[in-house]
Amino acid sequence: MSEVKERSLLGLTLQELTCVAEEAGQASYRGQQIFEGIYRRRVESPEQISNLPQPFRGALVEAGFSVGLPGIEKKFVSTDGTVRYLMALADGQSVETVWMPEGDGGEAGDGSEAGIEEENRAWNRATICVSSQVGCAVDCQFCLTALLGVKRNLTAGEIVGQICALLNEQHVLLPQDRVNIVFMGMGEPFLNYDNFMKAVRLLVEGVGIAESRMTVSTAGIVPRVYDFGSEPVRPKLAISLNASNDELRSRLMPINRKWNLEKLMAAARDFPLRPRERLTFEYVLLSEVNDSAQNAREAVELVRGLRAKVNLIALNPGPDIAFETPSEERILQFQKILIAAGVPAFVRRPRGRDIFAACGQLKRTVELQTI
Numbered sequence: 001m002s003e004v005k006e007r008s009l010l011g012l013t014l015q016e017l018t019c020v021a022e023e024a025g026q027a028s029y030r031g032q033q034i035f036e037g038i039y040r041r042r043v044e045s046p047e048q049i050s051n052l053p054q055p056f057r058g059a060l061v062e063a064g065f066s067v068g069l070p071g072i073e074k075k076f077v078s079t080d081g082t083v084r085y086l087m088a089l090a091d092g093q094s095v096e097t098v099w100m101p102e103g104d105g106g107e108a109g110d111g112s113e114a115g116i117e118e119e120n121r122a123w124n125r126a127t128i129c130v131s132s133q134v135g136c137a138v139d140c141q142f143c144l145t146a147l148l149g150v151k152r153n154l155t156a157g158e159i160v161g162q163i164c165a166l167l168n169e170q171h172v173l174l175p176q177d178r179v180n181i182v183f184m185g186m187g188e189p190f191l192n193y194d195n196f197m198k199a200v201r202l203l204v205e206g207v208g209i210a211e212s213r214m215t216v217s218t219a220g221i222v223p224r225v226y227d228f229g230s231e232p233v234r235p236k237l238a239i240s241l242n243a244s245n246d247e248l249r250s251r252l253m254p255i256n257r258k259w260n261l262e263k264l265m266a267a268a269r270d271f272p273l274r275p276r277e278r279l280t281f282e283y284v285l286l287s288e289v290n291d292s293a294q295n296a297r298e299a300v301e302l303v304r305g306l307r308a309k310v311n312l313i314a315l316n317p318g319p320d321i322a323f324e325t326p327s328e329e330r331i332l333q334f335q336k337i338l339i340a341a342g343v344p345a346f347v348r349r350p351r352g353r354d355i356f357a358a359c360g361q362l363k364r365t366v367e368l369q370t371i
């Protein structure tokens with residue numbers, strides 16, 4: 001007896017869902033109804049798409065279709081309200097997705113402060129940090145995720161699924177609730193470019209999250225930065241800089257040996273910004289490594305003339321990471337030099353450090369529990 005293979009609806013475009021309906025002998029508008037059911041209403045099974053005829057719902061399930069939401073395997077709640085979720089994927093792999101109830105202090109979506117204040121809500125503006133790969137191949141020396149290596153790319157459905165599962169879990173109502181998405185979890189989104197971009201389009205067209213509320217961070221996959229700039233629908237761009245010269249950056253981020261600062265900054269200068277849009281540079285400060293006054297001055301020269309801001313992130317320490325968190329004094333000195341030179345610079349509050357949910361700390365759930 002042949003087994004019915006489970007097929008996920010999440011990740012399919014309107015056109016693909018229309019084909020699913022037509023192949024089942026249904027009118028093509030049923031595709032639109034499935035699209036709205038899985039993305040806008042975020043149902044958990046095909047049976048819940050209530051405007052489809054019952055026999056068609058049954059036929060979808062019989063044909064092996066499921067919505068394909070990842071399961072929430074574990075969650076860790078931080079004292080600051082951040083929640084780190086371990087999401088179980090269909091093949092037994094898992095990724096982490098982080099819910100930050102008051103944003104991460106770095107990305108505020110479209111920058112507008114005109115949020116809808118909900119009473120009885122523990123949050124006014126939440127940010128979801130999403131993974132794009134199981135593990136990561138980029139090997140940044142200060143990152144715990146890097147220690148895993150890369151296991152595989154996530155599908156578009158798995159990327160969107162993390163967000164839908166969390167929106168359901170947190171009872172988010174769109175579009176009235178303010179939710180920002182940052183593609184800054186496990187993995188390098190630009191090494192899984194097609195699936196990442198497909199997920200973005202589904203989030204915009206299906207789930208109803210504006211692209212201006214999304215930010216993607218890259219370690220500097222230069223050819224994809226150019227591709228990304230020509231996308232008609234795209235999130236904002238953040239570049240993970242972390243060093244002020246090539247010698248240092250190649251040491252901290254081996255990807256710099258392939259695309260050095262000259263190439264990266266040329267791509268940043270060529271990047272077509274929308275009106276009022278700014279590039280973000282992320283700079284993880286490592287004590288006595290990249291946080292000197294000289295480093296700050298070099299960073300100023302790198303970004304000079306760019307419409308950009310710099311987010312400073314004090315290292316989130318972890319086991320097996322050979323760096324230390326700088327003192328408050330050094331962090332503020334670094335920031336001061338940038339600001340004095342006219343570069344907007346913000347110190348990001350670490351979120352969920354106690355539960356290993358902060359930047360560069362993802363995917364230690366299982367390992368840490370056994371340590």
Ligand code: SF4
Pocket residue numbers: 136137138139140143144145146185186187188219360
């Ligand atoms: S910082 Fe990001 S790009 Fe670098 S290894 Fe970690 S997950 Fe990958």
